[in-house]
Amino acid sequence: MVTIRDVAKLANISVATVSRVLNAHPSISDKTRQAVLAAVEELGYYPNANAQALATQSSDTIGVVVTDVTDSFFAILVKAVDQVASAHQRNILIGIGYHNPEKEKQAIDLLLKKRCNALVVHSKALSDEILNEYLQRHPGMVIINRTIPGFEQRCIALDNEKGTYLATNTLINHGHKYIGYIGSNHQINDEIERKSGYLKALSDHDLPIMPHAIANSSPDYQGGEETMIKLLSYNSNLTAVVCYNDSMAAGALSILNENNIKVPQQFSLIGFDDMPLANYLVPKLTTIRYPIDLMATYAAELALSLVNKALASPENVTFNPTLVKRFSVKAI
Incomplete structure (x- = not known):
């Protein structure tokens, strides 16, 4: 060092x-x-932020790195960290990575230069090796939505595979056999794990993987529209879809409505994340809850406890995906 x-x-x-x-x-x-x-x-x-905090008897800033603040998922993450910071009379500084390794590194470096000794980092583009180096040098850094080998106690993640397995299994239990998957085109672990959960559920129930039943695009409303059009173009017998996130599910729902395919009477749809959007779609979206608010709260409390020994470390918690039943799924 x-x-x-x-x-x-x-x-x-x-x-x-x-x-x-x-x-x-x-x-x-x-x-x-x-x-x-x-x-x-x-x-x-980088100036040793821990030493400076001891010298000034103050460490008043938590750094937060997210992928995109326009995404409601990350807005919830930032809000949760800010609430923890406020409870400890601290402020937050935000860096944005945009799924780009260089931008993620710049964001982390900038926060370190600003002497943030407690950091909550959502990084998908940087390698395990680079994040390992950061974690070794900066004891107040916590990684969210990812696990770095050797630093499991400072990483907070969700079992994405379990989430889409639960979603797919729910559709199968409702009688669906021809199920598609709408995924992200970002080459990140979240997408790999979520698609894996979908495929595993089909395999466990001896259901075939249909040709052209998987489509990928940008993980947003427009991406959901694009992928739903592809799935409908290739598959006349499709009755249900598992979506990478709620935004893509909203886009898919729009295309189904435009094609006079009624949800859930003729077609079932499950999202992922349980963003506020899910509760305001028509019909309200059945989805997999990703407890990012609870995870971000835990991450911020852990980061603060790592740089301030006067604070008790939060009790170790395992976060699990859960099914939120609304009105976009029906038995056939």
């Missing part, structure tokens, strides 16, 4: 001078400041 002494050695100045530069002391010359900043950049050094 790079230390302030390494920076001082490379810049050929004292540790005390490096400290004054990093704290924007007005007595530092431009030449010295540039030398220190160049050394910091070359070494990839």
Whole structure:
């Protein structure tokens, strides 16, 4: 781990001078400041936020990295972290990754440079190896919606496969045999696991995987429309679909309505996540609840307890997907 002494050695100045530069002391010359900043950049050094917190008796910011703040899933995540932060008289800073490894790394690095010693990170694009390095260097970092080997106690994740297995099994128990799957086109574990749960349920019930019964697109309303059109174009006997998330389910529902296919009388639909949207569709959407609010609350409390030993660590919890029954599924 790079230390302030390494920076001082490379810049050929004292540790005390490096400290004054990093704290924007007005007595530092431009030449010295540039030398220190160049050394910091070359070494990839971040000021030790834990040490600073001890020195100032204050650590007032939690960093949050999400994929896209326009998605209600991440809005709920951020709100939950903010509520925990407020309860501890702290604020939050948000970084956005957009499913892009470089942007995710930039977001994490920026929050670290802003001296966030407690972080809740939702990262899907960065490799396990890179996240492993971050977790080793920054003890207050917690990963949500993913598990990094060796850091299971600082990772909060849901069994996505179990969720879509439950959804598919529900449709099978309602008499459906010709079931499609609408998935995300993002190459992330969530998509791999959710499709796996769908396929496993079909296999366990000895149901065939129909040709062209799986379609992928962007995990949003438009993607749901696009994939539902594909499934209807290829399959005349399809009676039900499991969707990657509620937004895609909403898009699929729109296409079914446009084609005068009544839900649930003629076609059944199950979403995933249980976003507020699901309760306002017509019919209200049966879906798999992803307890992201509870998971984010736990993640924020855990991150704070890791950087402040005066706070008790939250009791270890296992989060499970559950079926939320509404009105988009009917037996045939």
